[in-house]
Amino acid sequence: MNFDVLGPFVITRHGPKNLISKQSFIDLREEVEKKRIGLSNACGCYVFAMRAGKGITPFYAGQACATPLIGEAMNPSNIAKYNDVPHRKGNPVMFLLPMVTPTGKLRKRPTNGKPLRSIDFLEEWLIATCLIKNPNLINNKKTKILRNIHVTGILNAKPGSGKNRASSALKRAIF
Incomplete structure (x- = not known):
């Protein structure tokens, strides 16, 4: 149950309203693949955050197991959430935490599409930790008790x- 940490990757914004878009997904996927081949298709967790000044504030944490990491992190529903982040000052960034084998290779996504317990746990831990740093975290699931x-x-x-x-x-x- 090993995870790597990569990022922060800057998420580009496009159009007259300077929003995260489908083109942002394409740009991010290219940047991620330059960093590590196969990373965009890995399984693991991700954290969306805003970088402003010298700090980074997390706004969303999630997981991807059934679908590729970048595909889940940048799906249309999540893009809409990211664009609704209050105080959109700064640059949007993404951290990726792919699951890796003991030798450091990217772990393949499960064929049954079910999340692994370790990924579920890591997602919940990330949400809890991000919520401490930012009470305005936009996650809805798994936050009520927290x-x-x-x-x-x-x-x-x-x-x-x-x-x-x-x-x-x-x-x-x-x-």
Whole structure:
């Protein structure tokens, strides 16, 4: 259960409204294949983010197993979501996390199209981690419990709940 990390790949925008489009998908696929042949057809996870100034803010995390990685990351539904990201200042970027074999080769997509448990877990972990960095993550699936769980001083702390010595110590221990 090994995953590589590649990116950030800049997602081009096109047209008078400067939007992510089908041409952006074509451009991204070409750029990804230049970096690593076969990467666009791999299975794994991806993170869409916006780069502005010196920082990168994640807005969406997903997985691709039944369909190729770039095809899923840049499907028409996801492109529409990316174009609706509030505060579209900065450059859209994509991180790819393809599953690899122990020797580093890209793992082939399962023939049955079902996601692997490791990919499911990685997607959920990415969503949770991205949600901590950006509470405005646009993911809807797999976020309800993450948005509603509150741990004093650590996770989704409610205003006024404060933090205590124990939560501060735990935060230092795990982050």
